[in-house]
Amino acid sequence: MDDQLRQRIEEILGSHKIVLFMKGTKSFPQCGFSATVVEVLKRVNADFHTVNILQDADLRQGMKDYASWPTFPQLYVDGRFVGGCDIVRDMYEGGELQPIVDKALGRA
Amino acid sequence: MVEPETLEQRIRSAMPDVELVRIEDLTGTKDHYQAVVVSPSFAGMTRVEQHQSVYRALGELMAGPVHALALQTYTPEAWKKKNG
Numbered sequence: 001m002d003d004q005l006r007q008r009i010e011e012i013l014g015s016h017k018i019v020l021f022m023k024g025t026k027s028f029p030q031c032g033f034s035a036t037v038v039e040v041l042k043r044v045n046a047d048f049h050t051v052n053i054l055q056d057a058d059l060r061q062g063m064k065d066y067a068s069w070p071t072f073p074q075l076y077v078d079g080r081f082v083g084g085c086d087i088v089r090d091m092y093e094g095g096e097l098q099p100i101v102d103k104a105l106g107r108a
Numbered sequence: 109m110v111e112p113e114t115l116e117q118r119i120r121s122a123m124p125d126v127e128l129v130r131i132e133d134l135t136g137t138k139d140h141y142q143a144v145v146v147s148p149s150f151a152g153m154t155r156v157e158q159h160q161s162v163y164r165a166l167g168e169l170m171a172g173p174v175h176a177l178a179l180q181t182y183t184p185e186a187w188k189k190k191n192g
Binding site: 081 | 160
């Protein structure tokens with residue numbers, strides 16, 4: 001991955017506590033997995049930023065390399081990769097997601 | 109499109125100590141899969157790391173032929189617990 005792209009990714013992650021790289025947008029997800037994570041984040045009352053990777057081919061490839069993760073959505077909290085849909089849903093159901101979100105947003 | 113057997117072979121050859129691989133074609137179109145992988149090598153890894161090791165095993169299959177893969181990874185202990 002070139003430095004410019006890496007820098008761009010780090011800027012996005014640095015400017016928002018919670019970032020979801022997804023297919024579509026918060027109000028119009030274009031994939032069921034992305035829609036699920038948006039729904040879960042709403043349920044834990046998270047304030048989150050989304051990036052539509054369908055509109056950005058560089059970022060779409062770049063995020064796969066950045067996270068060593070081949071699919072979307074990808075959730076980042078405090079700059080760290082948390083997981084894709086399965087992991088995020090499991091963490092929500094296991095009660096592990098809420099504390100991470102609260103901590104990142106200074107609510108803990 | 110990719111055959112479920114191909115996915116299983118790739119996982120088994122990249123992760124020789126795997127105890128169980130279960131591949132399910134979710135849509136009948138051979139590109140949306142669900143997989144369960146049980147391996148002692150997952151012990152001590154985060155879930156992200158567990159999934160990353162399966163993705164690494166599948167390599168370029170994840171970049172095209174497989175459009176979606178719902179993945180569940182377990183250590184043998186966790187798998188036993190889950191299944192009573």
